[in-house]
Amino acid sequence: MNYLSTRGDTTPRKFCEILLEGLAPDGGLYLPEAYPQVSDATLGEWRKVYHEQGYAALAFEILSLYIDDIPAADLRALCAKTYTAEVFGTGEIVPLRHLEDGVWLEALSNGPTLAFKDMAMQLLGNLFEYELARRGEELNILGATSGDTGSAAEYAMRGKKGVRVFMTSPHERMSPFQQAQMFSLMDANIYNIAIKGVFDDCQDMVKAVSNDLEFKRKYKIGTVNSINWARLLAQVVYYFAGYIQATESNGQKISFAVPSGNFGNVCAGHVARMMGLPIDQLVVATNENDVLDEFFRTGVYRVRGSADTHETSSPSMDISKASNFERFVFDLLGRDGARVKALFADALAIDGKFDLSADPAFAQTAARYGFVSGKSTHANRLDTIRDTWARHEVMIDTHTADGLKVAMEHRSAGVPMVVLETALPIKFAQTIVEALGREPVRPAKFDGIEALPKRVQVMEADVATIQALIAQECGY
């Protein structure tokens, strides 16, 4: 399997060549040259593999179709090491919970940081460690976070050989629970850096360091953001696992509803569907930051300015543009790299938007690719959390509530709807209290974490200071 860029660079690259990279050199995103097709017989085999051998074995089957530069035995071992009941809380790894007639929740948030990003990040940590050892190289991951991504990255990379994580976050702006999760890590390769500023200041520092090409090369600076192909690939697996659990035979179709921000999660659903998984609809649910809902309703993709980007009670979906969306547009436009480049590199840069409403391809988003969408507001979120608690005694988090709200608008008779649960309510306790008048349940392993010692350094938003820290810790 070779990979190419969505902006027309067709230089064939192998999985491990793109594993440690973000964007392709032409600014595009990596995708496989073609999606492997899963026959009815293979899907039947995988059904047995999941039921008899478990999630890790299923992950190996799917990943091995996309990764041919890691020996099979090693890849199998990496999957087995990643997807354990110990790390993800249950033997099923992603158990389905029945909510009501035809509606299910798929639990993706029982990993170490209680959000679905662990599903991919935990695998990424093991892949990075493996590949860096093979090359005899080191990597310094530099990131900016306002919550979920940073903690998922730290819990995936802690203690991994060859990797250091320098994670910036806005000083005193994360929730006490989020701060405790990250800052209580005592691993020597994890550096928490609280920046005196806001999230954008953190992100600007990361960009400035990455744009210093000499520094970047010397200190092997890398990222773990959601455009990384390996993260997306790891997420494809739980669409198959969800399908297998929700159905008894391959003749059945199901739909998935996905709380969406950067379009990484639902793009993995698109890949699964392109491989032949019998998915009827992919329901894209957004919050007040409705860039994606606007596109799927109107054909206009319009990125938002910072004044136009809302801070909401489902903060992990607060995006101004959807960084993985380009992957879907590439498929939608018949994999025409030149056109994708014209849209994403030119039109977006000049006008901040592009309009496909008059293009025949736009009608295909629903008809051929199964995409539908909807949006959910703070009031909807509270209603959905209350209703789900009142009727089912199930407590859901704010992001999952957005997914469930929009899912209910797109149900069709006889087609099971699986809503992806992307975080546990404890992470967003304030809104749960607002909705239900009570504190969310806290998993036992998080009892008292706010009181643990913290390992964090507070820093001015100054690029030279962070560069000095990285150089000092590398010792070269």
Ligand SMILES: *Cc1c(COP(=O)(O)O)cnc(C)c1O
């Ligand atoms: C990151 C995140 C999302 C959004 O996922 P995308 O892949 O960016 O669309 C939704 N919910 C939670 C809890 C998240 O952490």
